[in-house]
Amino acid sequence: MTLLSIKKSEIYLYRLVCFAYYWPTKYLEQLVECGFLTKQKVGRANYYINAPLCQLLLAHS
Incomplete structure (x- = not known):
């Protein structure tokens, strides 16, 4: 793996975590x-x- 591909995968993971965290909160609100x-x-x-x-x-009950 190159440094660029590692950075791209880190950015993708960050976006995925942010989406998974903020989307349910918005829906619940x-x-x-x-x-x-x-x-x-x-x-x-x-x-x-x-x-x-x-x-x-x-x-x-």
Whole structure:
């Protein structure tokens, strides 16, 4: 492998990781805006919760 091909593969991997990280967040934020999910920030992490589903599961457990 040449240095150029190594750099190209590193850039491709970086783009792939960024896409995999940011795309679900964007989708989840849209679901929050529509009212399907609620967002709760705990420390540095964000949790997206489907409250009606949680209530249904707790009612039937």
